[in-house]
Amino acid sequence: MVRVKFFASLREQFGAGDLDLPLRPGMSVSDVWAAAAGQPMPEHVLMARNLEYVQGDCAVEDGDEIAFFPPVTGGAA
Amino acid sequence: MVRVKFFASLREQFGAGDLDLPLRPGMSVSDVWAAAAGQPMPEHVLMARNLEYVQGDCAVEDGDEIAFFPPVTGGAA
Amino acid sequence: MIEIRSQAFDPWQEIPAYQAAHPELKTRAGASAAFVGTMRDFNQDERVDTLFLEHYPGMTDKHLTAIRDEAMQRWPLLGAMILHRIGEVHPGDPIVLVAVWSAHRAAAFEACRFIMEDLKSKAPFWKKETLQQGERWVESNTPGYSN
């Protein structure tokens, strides 16, 4: 199983809750996006695997938490 | 007349009070030092004329306030 | 100290509270530098009424801790605090506080700015603005260096 999370505008677009997906052999983070979102990934989407930033070609393992979110805008001014 | 002031270590060395000197024609700030201190100027002494930093060759006028002091050490850390 | 807080805070009370909890700073830290980011009532020429700050719990903590640890490694800091708001924020409310302590000022100035820039580029927070009409997600941060 892979736990999928979306944040901010992506969360509003693809659903507020967490999503569990079955792990397929050789699955990458981009594959998780395709399976969960069902459409091409927009530009500038950031990806994290188990709370660390990764690229789309990063391999996914059973039990991973994969997150997708837009550019971060913390802080102020 | 020229009002002469020393600060910090120079004040302790050359007297705490202000000093009034007669103005001589063509007098520079360095000449004021020589007349007031009676010895060569140490390295790194800073000079001000009427509250503005100047060099030793700056001309002095009647009524000026001339100050001599070591490198400044305000602020902290 | 790293904290994500869902309630309003006063940075000028948080800093002395941190100092009181770290009494060794008092006579050893010759320098402290602090930055406070506050919600403005205008952004991109539009009036903003409220701001909602979302984050990624777990990842936020982890990244703020990593940023603080990297700053402590790069500069000889005696203390560092990062406090960040989440939830609903109103104009004039502080959003982020970064404060650092060191023996001398160069480390304090540089580490404070480093932490703030790293936070803005890496920590997973997102802002949604409520305008006079409608809402919008803030799409990117303003640049942190003027050149």
Next chain:
Amino acid sequence: MIEIRSQAFDPWQEIPAYQAAHPELKTRAGASAAFVGTMRDFNQDERVDTLFLEHYPGMTDKHLTAIRDEAMQRWPLLGAMILHRIGEVHPGDPIVLVAVWSAHRAAAFEACRFIMEDLKSKAPFWKKETLQQGERWVESNTPGYSN
């Protein structure tokens, strides 16, 4: 606000007091940066008991005002305060406070540091340290940039 003060002050009370006196900062200043320089109990490996801060009245005011004005010209600041102690100071006492406010953070960080460096190199203050044995004038300031 520019002030030379002969009594101890608490920077974390002075900053909110300045903000309270300038209510326009509250929702317009997205960024504030502050620096506090505090007396340490050690300098050059020697224990320091007290510090006496002398200045050149008139010239100090004039130069701090000029430094503040130059910073306001170079960066779009919404507010700036410089507060500097004179007289007898004890370990842990704040000596200098510089705080600035601006819409965005780059100006706040840069102006705060500029004011502090300019103050240290130009404002006519001098420090005399009382050690366990004897006294000494501090001869020069530590460098403000690490490179």
